[in-house]
Amino acid sequence: MRALKIVIPLLLLSACAGEAEQPAPPPLAVEVVTISGARIPNVIELPGRVTAVRKSEVRARVTGILEQQLLQDGSYVREGQPLFRIDPRELRASLAQSQASLQRAQATAANARAVVERYRPLVAENAISRQEFDAAVAASRAADADVAQIRAQVQAASLQLGYTTVRAPISGRAGRAQVTEGALVSQTEATLLTTIEQIDQVYVVFSNSAQDVLAIRRAQADGSLVLSEGGGVPVTLTLPDGSEYPISGTIDFLDQSVNEATGTVELRARFANPEGILLPGQFVRVQVEAGYYTNGIAVPQVAVTVTDKGGTVYVIDDEGKAQVRPVKLGAMFDDKWIIESGLKVGDKVITNNLQKLQPGAPVTIATPSPAPSRSPTPASAPKSAAPASSRAE
Incomplete structure (x- = not known):
């Protein structure tokens, strides 16, 4: 028992010494x-929104009942193409009334001119007073003025009648019709009929912080940032599904003021959209290649x-x-x-x-592994192979 009491502590001490002597793991x-x-490259990535290059709101220019819708919702329309027809009967009657008033005024003016021509030789012979002749001339001029005024009324009535056929102001893709046949449309309220957007070319609008814009200008001034040759700034897009839009665009507008609410500067890039992939209102990721840093x-x-x-x-x-x-x-x-x-x-x-x-x-x-050496040419090469010197000759 006394021997065991002595041996056990010695074994414990030797075990602890063994653990302390274990080497640390290598680096x-x-x-x-x-x-x-x-x-x-100095690539700036920002969120952007697609907008149409041109967008037109088609509104009623006369008051009346919508008689017929001539376009199909969502179809492509050409400039000047009829889209809607408003009941023209009331305006047609107004035009006829104005034309009748014009004819009456023209007859009055012709009679007034005839009176002046009859009075002209009489006043030279003192058969009538000068005052009567001047009154006849004034009446003739007033009649001519009435003719001009009523002719303008005829033109206005003709324009109003022409507005009963609502035509496309621009070419593009028409939206959904906002009214249906039988609805009352108003000139005073400018009733919205539909919208037309040109999307064969689109804008992508995005904003960058004023601080980043200032940093770019400073880097350009000190030479650490070099813009692309030609002055154009190419822009690429990433679509919402993560794919890349195949056509690049260029920045064509940089706002010269900072938005007070957001502290950002608005920029705009123009893109060709022949396949109609980009739709107005769509959000995309914009990558702007604003030159390159020389020591980036x-x-x-x-x-x-x-x-x-x-x-x-x-x-x-x-x-x-x-x-x-x-x-x-x-x-x-x-x-x-x-x-x-x-x-x-x-x-x-x-x-x-x-x-x-x-x-x-x-x-x-870690040191890179050496490239594997090429194996030597076997000694038993075909005898038909010519030596290098003979091949060179």
Whole structure:
């Protein structure tokens, strides 16, 4: 028993000594990219909304009962094509009344001119007074004025009658009719009949923060940002289903004022839409290629971990340990993230084994495997093969 009491503590001490002597795990081998300034595109990604290049609201210009709808909802219409017909009978009667008044006025004016011509030789012979002649001339001029006034009334009545046939002001795709046959449409209320939109060309409207616009202008001024040659700024779109729109556009409008409510500046790009894929009111993602940075920073996509708070990467510090570095992510191009802030030239960013890393863990940079050497030519080559010198000859 006394021997056991002595042996058991010795065994425990030897076991503890064995555990303390276990070596620490070796540093994890990782692959890195060293950050260096490079030419990278300045891609700005923003939400945008599609609008028609031209949109026309077709409204009633006369008051009356809608007699007939001549267009099919959603069809393509041409400029000047009849769309609706309003009951013209009342306006037709008004035009006839104006035309009758014009004929009466013309007859009165003709009689007044005849009186002046009869009085002209008589006043020269002092057969009538000068006052009577002047009164006849004044009456003739008043009759001519009445003719001109009533002729204008005839033209107005004719225009009103023409408005009973509602025509398309522009070519484009017509929307749904807002009224039906038998409805009373009003000139004073400008009753909306339908809308027409041109969508073979469309605008995409989007906004960028005034701070970002100012940063772009400053970068352009100091030479770190170079705009594309020719001054055009190409724009591409990502559709709601994630696919890329095949036709690129260009920015054709930049607002010169900042929206006080949102602190943003409105921009607009124009796109061809021959297949009608882009529809007014549709939301898309806009990628603006506003030149390129001469000393920009980008890292492979696999090196970035994206969280709700932003992006992070692992870098190797001066002691050879992995450290988490938060970064501000820009847009993506090819298979890389553009880094707007958080990294500097010379930083070593880890690109693999991210799941095995812990902040502060020691790491070592893995050396790339050498390329496999080509196998030598077998000694038993076919005798018919000519030597290199003879082939050269």
